[in-house]
Amino acid sequence: xPQELLQIEARKPDGDWKNPAVQFRKGFFxxxxxxxxxxxxxxxNPRDWQPFDADWKLPPDWKQILLxxxxxxxxxxxxxxxxxxxCVRCGACADKCHFYIxxxxxxxxxxxxxxxxxxxxxxxxxxxxxxxxxxxxxRELTEEVVREWFFYFYQCTExxxxxxxxxxxxxxxxxxxxxxxxxxxxxxxTNWVLxxxxxxxxxxNHLGIQPxxxxxxxxxxxxxxxxxxxxxxxxxxxxxxxxxLFVMPSADYFAEPHYYTLLGYMMLLHEIGLDFTFxxxxxxxxxxxxxxxxxxxxxLNAKVYEEARRLGVKxxxxxxxxxxWRVLHQYMDTMNGPADFLEEPVSPITGTKFENARSTRxxxxxxxxxDLIHQGKLRLDPARNDRWTVTFHDxxxxxxxxxxxxxxxxxxRNACNRFHEMPENTIxxxxxxxxxxxxxxTDENLEMRxxxxxxxxxxxxxxxxxxxxxxxACICAIDKATLPTLMDYWVPGVQVAxxxxxxxxxxxxxxxxxxxxxxxxVPLAAEVANA
Amino acid sequence: MxxxxxxxxxxAVVVAAALAGQMTRGEAWMSAVAFAGFAVFxxxxxxxxxxxxxxxxxxxxxxxxxxQKSLPWIKSATLENPSTTxxxxxxxxxxxxxxxxxxxxxxxxxxxGRLIFSEQKYLWLAALAFHWSLLIILVRxxxxxxxxxxxxxxLIERVDGFFQLGAPPLYLSDIVLACALAYLLLRRxxxxxxxxxxxxxxxxxxxxxxxxxxxxxxxxxxxxxxVVAVKQFALGLAxxxxxxxxxxxxxxxxxxxxxxxxxAYFPFSKLMHxxxxxxxxxxxxxxxxxxxxxxxxxxxxxxxHSYAEWEEEFRDKLxxxxxxxxxxxxxxxxxx
Ligand code: SF4
Ligand code: SF4
Numbered sequence: 001x002p003q004e005l006l007q008i009e010a011r012k013p014d015g016d017w018k019n020p021a022v023q024f025r026k027g028f029f030x031x032x033x034x035x036x037x038x039x040x041x042x043x044x045n046p047r048d049w050q051p052f053d054a055d056w057k058l059p060p061d062w063k064q065i066l067l068x069x070x071x072x073x074x075x076x077x078x079x080x081x082x083x084x085x086x087c088v089r090c091g092a093c094a095d096k097c098h099f100y101i102x103x104x105x106x107x108x109x110x111x112x113x114x115x116x117x118x119x120x121x122x123x124x125x126x127x128x129x130x131x132x133x134x135x136x137x138x139r140e141l142t143e144e145v146v147r148e149w150f151f152y153f154y155q156c157t158e159x160x161x162x163x164x165x166x167x168x169x170x171x172x173x174x175x176x177x178x179x180x181x182x183x184x185x186x187x188x189x190t191n192w193v194l195x196x197x198x199x200x201x202x203x204x205n206h207l208g209i210q211p212x213x214x215x216x217x218x219x220x221x222x223x224x225x226x227x228x229x230x231x232x233x234x235x236x237x238x239x240x241x242x243x244x245l246f247v248m249p250s251a252d253y254f255a256e257p258h259y260y261t262l263l264g265y266m267m268l269l270h271e272i273g274l275d276f277t278f279x280x281x282x283x284x285x286x287x288x289x290x291x292x293x294x295x296x297x298x299x300l301n302a303k304v305y306e307e308a309r310r311l312g313v314k315x316x317x318x319x320x321x322x323x324x325w326r327v328l329h330q331y332m333d334t335m336n337g338p339a340d341f342l343e344e345p346v347s348p349i350t351g352t353k354f355e356n357a358r359s360t361r362x363x364x365x366x367x368x369x370x371d372l373i374h375q376g377k378l379r380l381d382p383a384r385n386d387r388w389t390v391t392f393h394d395x396x397x398x399x400x401x402x403x404x405x406x407x408x409x410x411x412x413r414n415a416c417n418r419f420h421e422m423p424e425n426t427i428x429x430x431x432x433x434x435x436x437x438x439x440x441x442t443d444e445n446l447e448m449r450x451x452x453x454x455x456x457x458x459x460x461x462x463x464x465x466x467x468x469x470x471x472x473a474c475i476c477a478i479d480k481a482t483l484p485t486l487m488d489y490w491v492p493g494v495q496v497a498x499x500x501x502x503x504x505x506x507x508x509x510x511x512x513x514x515x516x517x518x519x520x521x522v523p524l525a526a527e528v529a530n531a
Numbered sequence: 532m533x534x535x536x537x538x539x540x541x542x543a544v545v546v547a548a549a550l551a552g553q554m555t556r557g558e559a560w561m562s563a564v565a566f567a568g569f570a571v572f573x574x575x576x577x578x579x580x581x582x583x584x585x586x587x588x589x590x591x592x593x594x595x596x597x598x599q600k601s602l603p604w605i606k607s608a609t610l611e612n613p614s615t616t617x618x619x620x621x622x623x624x625x626x627x628x629x630x631x632x633x634x635x636x637x638x639x640x641x642x643x644g645r646l647i648f649s650e651q652k653y654l655w656l657a658a659l660a661f662h663w664s665l666l667i668i669l670v671r672x673x674x675x676x677x678x679x680x681x682x683x684x685x686l687i688e689r690v691d692g693f694f695q696l697g698a699p700p701l702y703l704s705d706i707v708l709a710c711a712l713a714y715l716l717l718r719r720x721x722x723x724x725x726x727x728x729x730x731x732x733x734x735x736x737x738x739x740x741x742x743x744x745x746x747x748x749x750x751x752x753x754x755x756x757x758v759v760a761v762k763q764f765a766l767g768l769a770x771x772x773x774x775x776x777x778x779x780x781x782x783x784x785x786x787x788x789x790x791x792x793x794x795a796y797f798p799f800s801k802l803m804h805x806x807x808x809x810x811x812x813x814x815x816x817x818x819x820x821x822x823x824x825x826x827x828x829x830x831x832x833x834x835x836h837s838y839a840e841w842e843e844e845f846r847d848k849l850x851x852x853x854x855x856x857x858x859x860x861x862x863x864x865x866x867x
Contacts, residue, residue, distance in 0.1 A: 010641040013727040042834065076829060078586035079812045085579070086807035089733050091725040092632075092654060095639045101646065111728050128799040135536065136799075137730045163594045167626070167633040167658075168804055169813035171594060201836050202844075211845050212852035238855050280854060281841050294589075295833055302835040310838055310857070334590050334825045356601045356614075358822040367601050374604060401592070403599030403612040403818060410605070425637055425648040429596040429611075455639075458646045 006447060006489075008454055013106030017115065018139055020148040024052040027447030030154055030190035030440060037198040038187065041296065045187025051150060056143070062186045063141055067124055069185045073178050074125065080178050083170045084121045087111060093162035093172070098433050099155055102451030110162035110172040113152050117179055120145065150188050153179040155448060157440055158291070159396035159433035173438075181293040189292065193439035197288040200300050205250035205284035214280045217253040221262055228263075228521075230513030233270040235278070238311065242277035243348060245308050248319030249286040249477035257497055258480045260519040261320055264504030268369065271509050272349045272377060276317065282307035285324040286477060290331075291439035298335040301327055304362075305336050315345035316362040320498050322395035322476030323437065325364060329402045333360045350375040364398075366407040366475060369503060373414050379508040382417045384515065384524055388471040388495075389418040390502070391463045393456065393483070394431035395476030403429075408475050408499045415499075415506035420467040426459035436482035449482065450489055457490030464491055472496050534720070537734035541742055544792050545785050552784025558764065561787050562773035568791025575798025580806045589827040591820045594813040614819045623815055627808060630659050653714070661711035664704040665740075667691060668747075671704070675765040705748060712741050732800050739793045746786035754782055 029051050038046035047057050059065065074081045093110040095101065100108040107113065115137075122129030123138030132138070139145065158173035183189065196206035203210055209217070218235045226232050236242060246269070252262040269276055282303045289297030308316050318328055333339065342361040345354040352371045354363045372378050390412055398404040405428050412419055426432050435452025436445075463469040472483060472494055480496055487494040505518045517523050551557045597608025613619045625631040638651040671688055674680045692700035716737050719729045750756040760779055767774035797803065809815065817823075842849065842857055849856055 008641060008644065012723040014723075017727065075586060076589060078583055078588045078810065079592065081586050082583050082807050082810055082812075085583075086801060086804040086811075088801045088804050089725075089728045089730065090633070090654065090658070091722070091728060092636050094724050094728065101639055101641070106724075106727050109724065109728065115728070126799070135731050137732060160594055163813055164596055165632060165635055167630055168808050169594055169626075169632065169811045171592070171813045174592065174813075204841065210848050211854055212848045215852045215854060240855070240860075280849075281838050299833045299835050302833070303838070306835075306838055329820050330592055331590055333821065334827050335830065337824055352602070354601075356599065356819070356822050359824045360821040362821065370605075371602055374602070400594055400596075402820075403595035403597055403608065404601075405598045406605045407601065423648070425639075429594075430635075455646055 006450055008102055008451065009104065011104040013104075013109075015106075017107055017112050018119065018134070020116075020139075020142065020144040022148050022151045024147075024151070026444075028155075028445065029151060029448070030192045030442055030445050033189040033191045033194040037191065037194040038189065040198040041194060041201060043184055043187070043189065043194070047187065049187075051147070056147070056188065058143070058146070058186050058188075062143075062146070065185050066141060066146070066182055069182045070121065071125070073181070074121075077174075077178065079171065079174050083114065083175055084118050084125075086168050087114065087118070087170055088167075089115075090167065092165045092167065093170070096162050096165050097156075097172075098159070098161070098435055098455045099157075099448070099452045102435070102454040103448070107148075107152055108155060110156075110166075113156055114170065114172050114175045116145070116148060116152055117175055146183070146186070146188065149179055150183055152176075153183065154190055154440065157396070157433045157435065157437035157452065159437060160400040161396065161430070161433065164400065164429050177290075177294075180291065184293050190439060192442040192445075193288050193291045196439075197292060197296055197300065200284055200286075200288065203283070204279075204281050204303060206286060206288060207250050207254050209250065209254065209283065211280040211283075214253070214278075214283050218262075218266075218278060221253065221259065221266060225263055225266060228517060228519065229267070229509055229515065231270065231509055231511060233266050235266075236276065237278045237280055239277035240311050242311060243275040243314050244277075245282070245304075245311060245313040245316045246276050246278055246319070247282050247285040247304055247316060249321035249324055250284040251286075251477040251481055252319060252321075252498075255481060257484070257495070257501065257520075258477055260501035260504070261480070261498030263519045264498065264500030264502070264507075265319060265365065267504045267507050267509060268372075268378075268500065271507060272372065274348065277311060277313070279307045279311065285318050285328065286321050287324060287327045288439055290323050290327055294331075294335075297327060297331060301332055302336050304328075304332065305339055308339070308361075309341050314343040314361075315357075316342070317365060317368060318362055319365050320475040320477065320500060322397035322478060324477070325404070326397035326401045328360065328362055332362070347371055349377050364402075364404060364407070366404060366411060366499060369500070370407040370410045373411065380414055380503075380506040381508050382415055382506050384505045384518060385416040385502055386418070387518075387522070388416060388497075388502070389420065389467060389469045390416050390471045390473050391420050391422055391460065391467075391469045392427070392499075393422075393434070393460075393472050393474040393479060394427055394429075395474055395479050396431060396433050396437060398475060399431050400429055404475075405429075408473070411499050411503055412473055415502045418467075420463050420469055422459040422463050426455065432456040432459065434476075434479045434482050434486060436486075437476075437478050441478055441482045446485075450486065453482070453486040454490065456483075457486050460487065460494055461491045464494055470494055473499050473502060475499050533729065533731040534734040537731050537738055540735060541738040541789075544739075544788055545742060548785040548788030549781040551788070552779065552781035557784060558779060559773065561779075561784055562768060564791045565768055565787055568794040572794035572797050575795075576803070576806060579798050579803050580810075583807065583810050587828045588812045588816070589829065591816050591818075591825040592812055593816040593818045595818050599818060613817050614822070615817055619815060619817050623809065626814060630655055630662075633658060654718070657711045657714040657718075660707050661715065664708040664711065667704040668702075668708060671702070675762050676769045678762075678766065699751060701752075705744075705751075708744055709748070712737065712744060716741065736793075736796070736800060736802060739789050739796070743786060743789045743793065746782050746789065750782050750786060754780065756780065756783055 199208035597611035
């Protein structure tokens with residue numbers, strides 16, 4: 001990656017967006033899905049292909065499939081039909097998308113991204129468009145348009161930032177989700193979405209880790225914890241009759257820095273003595289189906305309730321993961337509910353009823369932990385985090401699809417001494433995406449990711465310069481996977497961590513030995529002295 | 532190019548109407564055009580709203596703009612992230628009456644490798660000014676359609692014409708409307724980002740509105756149309772009983788024709804945002820997704836990889852790792 005080449009320059013939009021020509025430049029797109037993954041998921045048109053190929057090997061009746069698919073979705077989703085109809089092109093959303101800011105490609109303005117689809121809708125599904133064609137904003141559906149759709153619908157991280165600013169709440173993420181569904185119908189999908197999805201369907205998690213590997217990972221983590229704290233935590237897996245099922249994103253037990261978050265969860269759950277179990281079957285809450293189609297999302301999500309029922313737990317607790325929570329919060333109950341075999345969640349430690357999870361019966365770990373802290377059930381020594389000056393990145397999905405804003409902040413404030421917010425236009429509901437969500441976080445797409453991540457990095461840079469921030473905390477597995485690259489490139493010297501890593505560092509466990517290192521194995525005292 | 536076509540189209544309407552205004556029996560044409568425009572508007576508007584309303588909302592997908600309702604000691608954003616119907620009504624009222632989301636608008640600019648965010652309230656201000664003054668003007672026009680004129684209308688007129696400049700008094704709403712429209716049109720031409728996204732429909736709608744406003748102003752302040760005649764004509768239209776009205780003139784014909792064109796164009800265009808805004812699922816749903824079950828009317832079963840299949844596939848590995856097997860439970864149960 002020739003890093004010094006990447007410069008962000010703002011260019012004025014020119015040309016005509018109706019011209020569909022796109023160029024598949026290296027670093028700007030994700031590779032096509034391998035046939036074996038498409039086949040495993042029973043999706044149409046498995047073949048080996050790449051977006052830069054001249055021939056995309058579309059099925060002969062591709063146009064009809066797309067138009068019929070569109071028609072069906074227009075009937076099924078009020079959101080889709082409405083969002084096709086009511087945009088007034090006021091431009092309020094235009095400069096709100098991190099991909100537009102980072103690339104200056106005018107088709108990355110959310111309104112134009114949606115217009116790519118809308119123009120086809122107008123031409124084929126509205127009276128004005130059928131009669132007046134281009135004058136009514138209509139476009140013929142051609143193979144070039146399909147390529148353009150692929151390029152731009154997979155250049156949207158479905159972060160919903162644009163939707164916050166739109167006077168009608170037009171959600172371009174909803175439109176690109178449907179766009180991707182349509183592309184799926186003719187076999188135009190990306191491998192970085194479908195391979196994790198296929199793995200997940202088969203093994204229960206995106207990484208394709210099989211049950212014994214899952215167990216090994218967790219036991220290894222328990223071993224490490226014993227070294228750090230002197231306490232052996234238990235690793236219950238598939239244990240029937242536990243009170244709570246704990247579901248997390250798979251990266252937490254596989255990748256760094258996620259892994260330290262896992263250590264944090266394990267310490268917490270041990271310390272409070274929660275009667276819980278992991279599951280090797282529901283070994284992932286993350287859901288790449290969200291980035292592909294509603295059907296696939298539902299198929300991957302089903303295991304959570306199935307496993308909760310099988311194990312006979314009372315309710316479910318979920319780890320730190322953005323898109324996982326989008327699915328759990330906005331879709332799970334509707335798709336795979338009702339969860340009437342579970343009980344309304346009550347914290348056995350504090351007695352708090354989680355009324356906001358009365359129906360899904362699934363609680364976010366940040367809600368759970370914030371409650372514990374608030375009720376004084378945890379002993380925390382924030383000084384153990386003193387080598388960090390922390391800022392918090394609101395992950396798009398929890399921020400804009402749930403409103404989970406205060407709970408993680410509350411935990412950080414209690415677990416760390418030094419915390420600084422980034423500028424207002426870049427946090428909470430106005431938070432900027434990491435640039436790699438929605439299945440775009442692969443290395444072949446690196447330049448686009450770095451461009452898309454630029455606004456986020458820029459805000460981190462600001463607090464680094466102002467307050468000496470050196471740690472970016474977040475509650476999303478995709479963030480933890482992709483922000484380190486982004487930081488290394490734009491803001492070297494800033495590390496990335498999960499909120500429960502910070503909690504784990506600060507947590508004073510009963511019977512622990514004198515702690516000499518934090519969860520990363522970095523000596524405590526020395527670092528504190530240096531700080 | 533799109534703006535040129537739009538100007539051409541509006542120009543054609545203006546010329547045709549001006550000519551019709553001069554014709555004998557012109558008012559018959561005018562009545563016909565007005566009826567047609569109004570009928571298309573009504574039928575089209577209802578049809579479009581019904582199309583949306585009958586499409587299901589399978590998932591609860593509000594865009595949340597503030598803290599969720601969760602633990603009792605955490606203050607939630609009841610209006611920006613409502614969890615109750617009351618909250619939703621509040622949120623919608625803020626949107627519809629005050630354009631809350633548009634108020635958030637900011638400008639993001641790159642300056643020497645740094646991002647600068649600046650306040651950008653002009654679009655919000657112009658949009659709000661335009662819609663509200665249009666509404667007031669519409670309400671004022673009701674006086675042409677009712678006899679006697681209700682006291683509320685007279686009061687609105689009084690307030691609106693507060694600045695007793697000249698005779699007839701200058702209406703505040705007229706000025707505001709004209710300025711707002713001018714700003715919105717200029718913005719389309721001058722802001723490169725907005726010009727790039729603008730289409731025929733965007734220019735056309737604005738130009739028609741500007742034409743309506745301009746002809747109205749000319750009638751009121753320049754040619755001094757015969758208001759009694761207009762009212763006679765309007766009452767006739769409202770009673771579905773067009774009357775001959777002398778001396779209405781070309782400007783009136785243009786005014787009426789543009790209004791009719793706008794009405795007829797309305798249901799086929801982005802102007803439908805007026806009805807659509809109320810139905811937007813990202814704004815009009817409560818964020819109580821986890822506390823209340825939402826039903827998808829077309830939910831159907833999908834093919835999953837069930838636990839039984841999973842265990843079957845990984846049996847050896849599960850055994851090897853000493854993880855509990857469902858099959859053993861079952862076998863034990865049947866042996867008992
Ligand atoms: S803010 Fe909404 S209405 Fe305005 S251009 Fe964007 S999508 Fe269209
Ligand atoms: S959802 Fe996010 S990535 Fe997609 S268009 Fe909107 S702002 Fe851009």
